[in-house]
Amino acid sequence: MKHLARTLAVIVAACGDDRAARPDGAPGDAAADAPTDAAASVWPFELPFGFPVPRLPPGKRLTPELAELGRHLFYDVRLSGNGTQACASCHEQARAFTDGRVTPTGSTGTVLRRNAMSLANIAYNPTQTWANHLLAFLEQQAPVPMFGTDPVELGITGNEDAVLARLRGDPTYQALYAAAFPGATEPLDLGHVVAALSAFERRLISGNSPLDKHRRGEIVLDESALRGEALIFSERLECHHCHGGFNFSIAVDHAALSEPNVAFFNTGLYNVGGTGAYPAADQGLFDVTFTDGDQGRFRPPTLRNIAVTAPYMHDGSMASLDDVLTFYERGGRLIESGPNAGDGKLNPHKSSFVGGFTLTAQERADLLAFFAALTDDTFLTDPSLSDPFAP
Amino acid sequence: MRSCVALILSCAACGGGDPPATDAPASHDAADPDAAPDAATTERLTIPFAARVNGAPFACGQTYAGVGSTAAAYTAIDFRFFVHDVTLVTADGDVPLTLDVDAFQTADGIALLDFENGGTGCQMGTVATHPALTGTVPIGTVFTGMRLTIGIPFAKNHLDATLALPPLNVPAMFWAWSSGYKFIKADGVANGSGFSLHVGSTGCSATGSMAPAQPCTSPNTIPVTLTGLTPTSTIVADVGRLLTDVDITTNTMDTAPGCMSFPGDPECNTVMPKLALPYGAFPAEPQQRFLSIE
Structure with a gap:
């Protein structure tokens, strides 16, 4: 059973070679532009043991060549309007x-509002x-940093022709x-x-941490990390209700699920004025749904x-x-003074699991040992995911 | 009186399709155990279920008065549970209900009954619902009752849910390899904080990511026999009947919010016995109160 998904990926990938290559949708275009059939499951990359397809x-299409184009674009500052930033400027491999x-x-x-x-x-x-909840696909997300004007991230809007001229003129990109x-x-x-960036981002699979090696029987984790794992999955701490599953997030989707498991939670980080509000600059899902x-x-x-993605x-x-x-131990954050004062522990919208x-x-110490056991050094240093322009 | 069930129309209609996206091209020879039952000897049967809170229909976001020992207001946010080993009681003995295989029912007879629709007021829900068991029985089956077991059998309860087929891969219904699935997930909010009823196996000797080698000390699967079943019956699942003697407005510190089956949680003391399950020093009641026939 465990091998089923991997086997399937190989079979389907092998069947996908004859599919006609075609460009993907325009930025933000969620509509399919290729036939929807079994080949939609094409996954040409190896997946870690226990990971579903x-x-x-x-x-949408995924090939090594498309992902390789995406890798170059991801690390290329020429993709920003003024030529100063790339996706990688805010997404460094060594920091996951x-x-x-x-x-x-x-x-x-x-200065952007979110980490x-x-x-x-x-x-x-x-x-x-x-x-x-509306950004279901990477193809829908990539245009946000590319074209967004409030805030400006890559700042391509208004500079489209200049950006494209830089890329089209480069023989590397032509190839x-x-x-x-x-x-x-x-x-x-x-x-x-957009299609290429999304393809590269789909390659960013992390599943070779010490915990994964332990689960595969390759190493034996130290007792402290294993006690930490048991705590994560305990009904005392309740962490796993939101951070469970193979990816340690209950917000998960994969090819065999009947439906994506969409999940959003309030953890009691704020409770401005005791009203349940978060700071007006960012109220999370509310800002989309009202x-x-x-x-x-x-x-x-x-x-x-x-462990390598601070701050949190x-x-x-x-x-x-x-x-x-300490925050989860208290069951919410108390901010005693200032514009955001309020006791997040009492936020009426807080998840019941943050008690x-x-x-x-x-x-x-055991929990911190467990977190350290989730650091995947292979992922953080994998040359195939790294900066192709690095000297 | 003969039970009236519709004749099956064709073989293609009876199986509900193969499990999605996993099998090699299906063969339909007689030796294939997954092949659809013979249309000439079986007939279709649908057994509808209804989720209630103290008699009122369950809906996400709906607030119900008079729940628990303090007659508190309870706002429901989720209602799902697993059953397996579904058989019909007849004068000639038990007859299995062969479940259709689809997104909510497995080839080995496990079904998820799902009453939440993922809409406003739900939490981590799915759009699709599944408020009935569907399957086939031998033609002419005259039944008077039904047996089923709430929960997942041990052999299936501790596998890798990530790679399981639907509905055993629904993330919201899985705890961890060690403890397996949430057999019943009935969540609500009272007095501003959550009161969740999660029934599942406990006392399973394994760490978080490994399956237990031995059966759990408290499997907490619940065999149920319902008498008086007719072709027009609905099976009612009422979470309010389990909560009558617990104060849902409070939760003991350092225990799960509500009752999640694990030992030492005072909010479970009266709830688990009403499922005919012993809980610590509290003996099981002789009959479960969750399911009834209407």
Whole structure:
């Protein structure tokens, strides 16, 4: 049974070679532009033991050549309007594709409101970004940093022709493009860029941490990390209700699921004025739905590589995992003064699983040992995911 | 009086399709155990279920008055449970109901009954619902009752849910390899905080990511016999009947919010016995109160 999904991926991938290559949709275009059939499951990359085959959106295509074009684009500062930033500027491989900052600064100097999320295993996300149930596919997410004007991230809007001229004039991209879109007669456009970036991002699979090696029987984890794992899955701490499953996030999707498991939770980070509100700059899912009760609800991120993705939370407002444990131990954050004052523990929209608990010093150490066991050094250093322009 | 069930129309209609996206091209020879039952000797049967809270129909976001020992207001957010080993009681003995295989029912006779629709007020729900068991029985089966077991059998309860077929891969219904699935997931909110009823196996000797080698000390699967079943019956599942003696407005610190089956949770003391399950020092009641025939 465990091998079924991997076997399937191989079989389906082998069947996919004869599919006509074709460009993907325009930016933000969710409509299928290729036939929807079994080949939609094409997954040409090896998956870690125990990982299911990700769901490829209808009509989307994934080939090594497309992903390789995407890798170059991901690391290329020429993709920003003023030529100063790339996707990788805020998503560094060594930090599991985060940036170590509280929140990033865009290419034109705007400080963004949200912490840069890890891109590890985003192929399994049912929704992308911190809190938007409408961004189901990577092809829908990529245009946000590319074209967004409030805030400006890559700042391509208004600079489309300049950006495309840089790329089209480079023989490297001419070759990569020809390989990724064989037979294409039109020049590289921004729809191709979105398709290629999405393909590369689907390659960002992390499943070779010490915990994975332990589960495969290759190593034996130390007792402290294993006690930490048991705590994560305990009905005392309740972590696993949001951070369970192979990707340590209950917000998960893959090809064999009948439906994506969409999940957003309020963890009691804020309770401005005791009203249940989060700071007006970012109320999470509420900012998209305007539905009462969605205040402060965010998608639970994966715990994989969590030890290298500080600072934490959607606004980067916690510096360390120790702080995060203290926060969950209390069952919400108390902010005593200032514009955001309020007791998050009492936020009426808070998940019932964030009820608080008390950790011994040993238990705290065990949890931190478990988090460390989720750091996948293979993923953080894999040359096939790294900067192709690096000297 | 003969039970009236519709004749099956064709072989293609009876199986509900093969499990999605996993099998090699299906063969339909007689030796194939997954092949559809012979249309000439079986007939279709649908057994509808209804989810209730103290008699009122369950709906996500709906608030129900008078729940629990303090007659509190309870806002429902989820209602799903697994059953298996479904058989019909007849004058000639038990007759298995061969479940259709689809997104909610497995080839080995496990079904997820799902009453939430993923809409406003639900939490981590799915759009699709499944408020009935569907399958086939030998033609002419005259039944007077039904047996089923709430939960997942041990042999299937501790496999890798990630790679399981639907509905055993529904993330919201799985705890971990060690403890397996949530057999019953009935979640609500009272007095501003959650009260979740999660019934499942406990006392399973394994760490978080490994399956237990030995059966769990508290399997918490619940065999149920329902008498008086007729072709027009509905089986009612009422979570309110399990909560009558617990104060759902409070939760003991350092225990799960509500009752999640694990030992030492005072909010389980009166709830688990009403499922005919012993809980610590609290003996099982002789009859489960969750399911009834209407």
